[in-house]
Amino acid sequence: MRLKVGVTKMYRDVAKNIGIEDYSVVDPYNTKLKGRYSLLIISKGYRDRVKKLNPFPIFEISSATFDDLIESVKGLSKLNIGSPEKIEKYLLDIEERKKYIKSLKFNRDVEVNPVSDFVKKVVLDLGMPISKNGIPVVPDYMVDKYKDNKNILVLKTHRYDLTTLERVEDRYLSLISLLNSL
Known part of the structure; x- marks a missing residue:
């Protein structure tokens, strides 16, 4: 069974970068979503607000720092969504940017x-x-x-x-x- 994932506009690139195939860009913060989603990917801190409107499983992405984003991608990986190869490449890209910033x-x-x-x-x-x-x-x-x-x-x-x-x-x-x- 393929998961249908709803992802907020802010994180659609994460869904693409980790290889989620069946996703839709949604606004679960202010809209009652039509259809059935296996997972909603949203910004950290909005779970309660989203849950009131949309009773689907939720994954919150934290992305204040490079390490936050790394942990969020690893968390998504544990849900067995996306492509392991794409996830690994994305994690390497994040680490590379982090290393560059730390060298400045x-x-x-x-x-x-x-x-x-x-x-x-x-x-x-x-x-x-x-x-x-x-x-x-x-x-x-x-x-x-x-x-x-x-x-x-x-x-x-x-x-x-x-x-x-x-x-x-x-x-x-x-x-x-x-x-x-x-």
């Missing part, structure tokens, strides 16, 4: 204060010193709360024009660029 030179002495757990994961992965007195690093979706503070670093988090791996990499590159501009 940037100002690692600047103390920062990540204002969300999401940003904190990226900051910690880069080995940045964290301090309550450090420069606030604010995700773009929270910037309105800090508009009166001119001394902040704004991190773009969800560029939908990029693939999942490109979005993860872009977060790191954006933060590195912000740090190097100080």
Whole structure:
């Protein structure tokens, strides 16, 4: 029996990269889906909201960091969906991008204060010193709360024009660029 998978727009590239053959791009966050799905692939943190509308099995992808994405792909692999060869290639691609980012030179002495757990994961992965007195690093979706503070670093988090791996990499590159501009 072939699984019918519903995947959110943000993660359709993951479904393609790991070789899921029968998937549809869906909006389970705001829509009661028609049809029967064996699995919905959604963003981490939305399970309860989606479950209220769509009572299908759910897999949440976490992709704040390279390691989050690696663990998510491994989790999907354990569900026996996709192609083992494509999954292995995708994992190698992620590892390669992670290694490249970790090799970049940037100002690692600047103390920062990540204002969300999401940003904190990226900051910690880069080995940045964290301090309550450090420069606030604010995700773009929270910037309105800090508009009166001119001394902040704004991190773009969800560029939908990029693939999942490109979005993860872009977060790191954006933060590195912000740090190097100080």
